[in-house]
Amino acid sequence: MSTTAHHFLFGEDFLTAGIALQIARGERKASISDTAREKIRQSERTVQNIVEKGDPVYGINTGFGPLCTTKISKEETNILQSNILQSHSVGVGDPIDTEIAKLMLILKAQSLSKGYSGIAEKTLDRILWHIDNDAIPVVPSQGSVGASGDLAPLSHLFLPLLGLGKVHYKGDVIATQELFDSLSLDPIALGPKEGLALINGTQFIAAHAVQLVAKLHNCLSHSDIIGAMMIEGLQGSVKPFYKELHQLRPFKGNIHVASKVKSLLKGSEIMEDHIDCDRVQDPYSLRCIPQVHGSSRNAWLHLKELLEVELNSVTDNPIIIDEELTISGGSFHGQPLAMAIDYACLAASELGNISDRRIYLALEGNSPGVPKLLMEDTGINSGYMILQYTSAALASENKGLCFPSSADSIPTSLGQEDHVSMGSIGGRKALRVIDNLEKILAIELLTAAQAFEYRKPMKSGIILDKIHQEIRKHVPFAEKDRVFADDIEEGIKMIKNKTITTIADQVSKNKNVSLETQYSEEFEVY
Structure with a gap:
């Protein structure tokens, strides 16, 4: 900027x-x-x-x-x-x-x-x-x-x-x-x-919500791209992303995600290679990406809209209208943001939950051409098996953090303040969930890139091919076991630094491949 x-x-x-x-x-x-x-x-x-x-x-x-x-x-x-x-x-x-x-x-x-x-x-x-x-x-x-x-x-x-x-x-x-x-x-x-x-x-709550809006948006954007790469790696179907399906259930987030993923898969030789296969439908973690990612998008949009009201409001007390009218009210109460933050926290956790399911799916070896544990020579090598242990642990930890802080209230101030929002706790907690989510997405990024490798020499759509090339600049293809914690750290950096989404935007602009949807403007932070 x-x-x-x-x-x-x-x-x-x-x-x-x-x-x-x-x-x-x-x-x-x-x-x-x-x-x-x-x-x-x-x-x-x-x-x-x-x-x-x-x-x-x-x-x-x-x-x-x-x-x-x-x-x-x-x-x-x-x-x-x-x-x-x-x-x-x-x-x-x-x-x-x-x-x-x-x-x-x-x-x-x-x-x-x-x-x-x-x-x-x-x-x-x-x-x-x-x-x-x-x-x-x-x-x-x-x-x-x-x-x-x-x-x-x-x-x-x-x-x-x-x-x-x-x-x-x-x-x-x-x-x-x-x-x-x-x-x-x-x-x-x-x-x-x-x-x-x-x-x-409410500036403590709202400041956490500002970071939450930005960081969750980044995770949502990466989730769609990584999910599309996993579809390529496992040769999933593109049909669940057709607009004809989502126009019959027109949630904004679902339509946005489906359109974006379909654009990422456009022109893929990998998709064309199995167009006549006898597999009828994919597991939910692939097939329901628009519904799950889209629901998290909708939760993000809800928080963003409420936060913008809050950022442009007067939230102290009393309010001075004029000398004849001062109002002692409750505009300092954090409930409007507290509930939305808890909703967004759940939305972030669910992104990690479905991401972990795709990681597990990639390890099963049920997709033709992709070996079990994403490595040919297993036995002596464990392959990507234990990376999923970490994503499972993070996904489970996030579930434990999803209890809504706003569901609790303890009276304070000798009972004068007898109902409170606990939104401050919710804001801190939601950012912990985001931190875990970034790590889960980094692991999926690595597993999707590994599965993607087995589709060569076929090419994907131009954006995903460029993204895969960028990943390989940071993390090489794994032919045998190594210290995968180092790879995960590189993946986390790519997520946090927006390396992947930046490449997607650059290629989209340079090659005139549009990733815009009818709701793109609404789903932007700036």
């Missing part, structure tokens, strides 16, 4: 998962629009006026949670805001990925820039400074229940505004005050409502 991409304006432009990642990775610049700045200043003035009037408004001149009936004096409202960041910084566990922490800053900047949170302009500018200078707060991974905002992780995220906590900076983790001293920066003095505005919200 070019760094000349459209400059993003917080509070005005529409944020997507793809754009958020571009900003986080330095591929797109972002700033607050002039229109948004005026709304931000007006909201801050409204909060100041509320403080002057003295009428009780939650979080501005009252305590928090079960202390909402405790009145706070005008003189103490600022102390209240710095105290809440410190008292709520109770996270534990390993720090979250630096990119996720940076995404949290980006997503919070978008939400606060809408002008309904009472945040001060200088505070938002400091948040943008952290983004632009890659001074990313250290945020523990555990401690949020996904409602009343991701309170603990967001508190840690914004401790550096007070000169507290630690930050990732130029490859090191250092105390924030040490960073400020080296750069002659001063901490921010928070005004009324600001502390609460900073730590109320």
Whole structure:
């Protein structure tokens, strides 16, 4: 992605998962629009006026949670805001990925820039400074229940505004005050409502969902390509991918996958070689790729659509409409994303489940020309037998991670917050499933390439042939046993680095072989 991409304006432009990642990775610049700045200043003035009037408004001149009936004096409202960041910084566990922490800053900047949170302009500018200078707060991974905002992780995220906590900076983790001293920066003095505005919200959940959308999309794209290569290697049928079948059951994901796989198989000599064979139908792991991969696509689309609503929403509390109307509601509740994340988690697990079935199928030796265990000289050699043990272990582990976090709730805040989403746990868990899925797909990539080899000298479609050539640059054909863990690591790199999908896109463009479908635009991240 070019760094000349459209400059993003917080509070005005529409944020997507793809754009958020571009900003986080330095591929797109972002700033607050002039229109948004005026709304931000007006909201801050409204909060100041509320403080002057003295009428009780939650979080501005009252305590928090079960202390909402405790009145706070005008003189103490600022102390209240710095105290809440410190008292709520109770996270534990390993720090979250630096990119996720940076995404949290980006997503919070978008939400606060809408002008309904009472945040001060200088505070938002400091948040943008952290983004632009890659001074990313250290945020523990555990401690949020996904409602009343991701309170603990967001508190840690914004401790550096007070000169507290630690930050990732130029490859090191250092105390924030040490960073400020080296750069002659001063901490921010928070005004009324600001502390609460900073730590109320769903940005921990949403930042995990942003990564989930991108990583699951990558796995979906690889699943279709690897599945097509396995069809070639095992000489499966192309008929289950005909549009005439899927128009009679027109789920978007199914149609998209069927069309894409059929395009990958177009012009294949391997497919033509067995067109008159007496095999009536393939096992489900080949024949039902459109239905299974397509269902996971539909789940991904559901998460993407809900996430885009969330990324462009105001999720703190209370909401400042004007001096006469402040609303203490529940827009910080993570349930809308929590349920969709659990759905996507299941979708990812199912991709790994069917991938493992295809790996097993490839080892059986039931496809003419393909030896058992994908190696001619077995007995002295075990071939690809034990790679499937690993994929089975990973697929089973993922099944155990599929219990929906959003099905649980434990009351907090002395019962004031008596139903919570646990979406923060679901987000972390879903990314673990994706990590396992990438490994399973890497193993299928290796087994599909090995089976594919036995079809030579016949050629596949031009895209799959080029992909196979690329795989062989990283992992050679296996004639005898070797340390296959090294091959798996190379396969994982190819999945994570998008080596395979990049080749597919390049060949498709250069050779005018379209992989586009009627739903391609909907199934894109950016």
